[in-house]
Amino acid sequence: MTMFQGRDRVAVSVLTGFLGAGKSTLLNRILKDSAMKDAAVIINEFGEVGIDHLLVESSGDGLIELSDGCLCCTVRGELVDTLASLMDGMQTGRIKPLSRIVIETTGLADPAPVLQSVIGNPVIASNFEIEGVVTVVDAVNGLSTLDRFEEAVKQVAVADRLVLSKAALVADEEGLVALKGRLAQLNPRAPLMDGDADETGRASIFENGLYDPATKIADVDRWLKDEATSDHHHHHHHDHHDVNRHGESIRSHSIIHDRPIDPAAIEMFVDLLRSAHGERLLRMKAIVALADNPDRPLVLHGVQSVFHPPVRLPAWPDPADRRTRLVLITQDMPESYVEDLFAAFIGAPRIDRPDREALENNPLAVSGMTFR
Helix, strand or coil: CCCCCCCCCEEEEEEEECCCCCHHHHHHHHHCCHHHCCEEEEEECCCCCCCHHHHCCCCHHHEEEECCCCCCCCCHHHHHHHHHHHHHHHHHCCCCCCCEEEEECCCCCCHHHHHHHHHCCHHHHHHEEEEEEEEEEECCCHHHHHHHCHHHHHHHHCCCEEEEECHHHCCCHHHHHHHHHHHHHHCCCCCEEECCCHHHHCHHHHCCCCCCCCCCHHHHHHHCCCCCCCCCCEEECCCCCCCCCCCCCEEEEEEEECCCECHHHHHHHHHHHHHHHHHHEEEEEEEECECCCCCCCEEEEEECCEECCCEECCCCCCCCCCCEEEEEEEECCCHHHHHHHHHHHHCCCCCCCCCHHHHHCCCCCCCCCCCC
């Protein structure tokens, strides 16, 4: 057994949500779960004096507090240093093997740079794996917060699970319905969980099964679940709401393709997308059928311009569904652009669009990944 208790890397979960959403309250409940006894918690705070650690019922080596700035900006390097220290402690035996690390971000954090801190550092990424983002949304103030703050929109958009807190305090039922509709518009694939439910306060909320395909192959399909009907190759969610509302620019796209794809084509598609539009690519998750070995699909996961090393699964999660599926969460990126770029690289005919040869000759399409 390895120092990571039988797995290659330690799972890292990100708990986020805007100021006052109830992250610390939820974390307190989860820490009571016996499954968290070998977990470490990294708490980030905004300000010179940390206070959130007083609200988390844990102490000792399992609780690490980051202060003096936002996790996604000034203390981002400190986060990497903290993870490196934990890694060294496990390797040298100074601390016991960890089952999981939970990063609770400040309410002002954009989660994307936090995820990048883990997957973008080769040493860190070889020992730790992101296992999803859980975002807490305040049912009382959620709508107004989403209207006013871009950070709150991004926190919802990149989440793998959404937790709705304080729903019992909402007197306006129509407002609650409107909030749920807004969350579904921003992130139609993330399950919406009741913050007061018993299951929400368990460690299993962090088990998204996202980035450990060798041991959690059955969860890959759930991770990439789409809402496409069987007679559509491409399925997209079109939003109908006030265009003046904050968050209109963030969209979720699904691309589904029935035939195996040339490895070079998907490689160039991803490289061009991340090199030319990395800042607009909030997250990308994909399972891809490659022409060189269609029986072993490729799993991709990226945050902006930073991607996990591609991983081949030993088999398809669902042998009956061997379609390529890409899920992209983008900001200020036209849906048609993503569709046309993908079509160009797989050789699908499009009218009045740049052809594949032109895109392949684009100087930005410099390969940095090998999809084998």
